[in-house]
Amino acid sequence: MAETSSILLGAGCFWCVEAVYTGLRGIISANPGYAGGDVPDPSYEAVCTGQTGHAEVVNVIYDPEEISLSDVLRVFFTTHDPTQLNRQGNDVGTQYRSVIFGTEEQQAVAQQVRDEITKEAIWPNDIVTTIEGPVTFWPAEAKHLDYFARNPQTAYCAAVVAPKVAKARKLYRDRLKNPDAN
Numbered sequence: 001m002a003e004t005s006s007i008l009l010g011a012g013c014f015w016c017v018e019a020v021y022t023g024l025r026g027i028i029s030a031n032p033g034y035a036g037g038d039v040p041d042p043s044y045e046a047v048c049t050g051q052t053g054h055a056e057v058v059n060v061i062y063d064p065e066e067i068s069l070s071d072v073l074r075v076f077f078t079t080h081d082p083t084q085l086n087r088q089g090n091d092v093g094t095q096y097r098s099v100i101f102g103t104e105e106q107q108a109v110a111q112q113v114r115d116e117i118t119k120e121a122i123w124p125n126d127i128v129t130t131i132e133g134p135v136t137f138w139p140a141e142a143k144h145l146d147y148f149a150r151n152p153q154t155a156y157c158a159a160v161v162a163p164k165v166a167k168a169r170k171l172y173r174d175r176l177k178n179p180d181a182n
Helices: 014-022 044-048 069-079 104-120 155-171
Strands: 005-011 027-035 055-062 098-101 130-132
Touching: 005 014, 005 069, 014 027, 014 055, 014 069, 014 155, 055 069, 055 098, 069 104, 069 155, 098 104, 104 130
Parallel strands: 098 130
Antiparallel strands: 005 055, 005 098, 027 055
């Protein structure tokens, strides 16, 4: 297998981010968890209080020979609203902030993609996504893995996750592992 790379992406609820990336070619895995705070090994309940400093993130592991970091980040900036400060829709709090955690090289690519998205005026307001250095990733509890795939009928998944997945499937149909799947 080719050498893989990883980056931590926070774009609101990690169920949405995981579901968007899981279907893309070149993505090896998308694992939900927590990063950016000062509490070791936090729980979902603790992070949800907004008191740990952590954001819900997804550790996106990808094959750079199959999908570039620029493409990974373009998906990030176009499938959530990076103009909302500390929220995504009704999910409000610093744990839902739009954030990228990566190496210096990844930060430079993220800034470049952010600038491109800004120039394209995809969003009517300024992008507030922060681009930060490497941090410790704390994996989420097992119940959060593949949450959307296992619970598509829940109200939250139907109302929030499914539309983001549909948007990603429409925008990036040519990058899907299985473009004919529903």
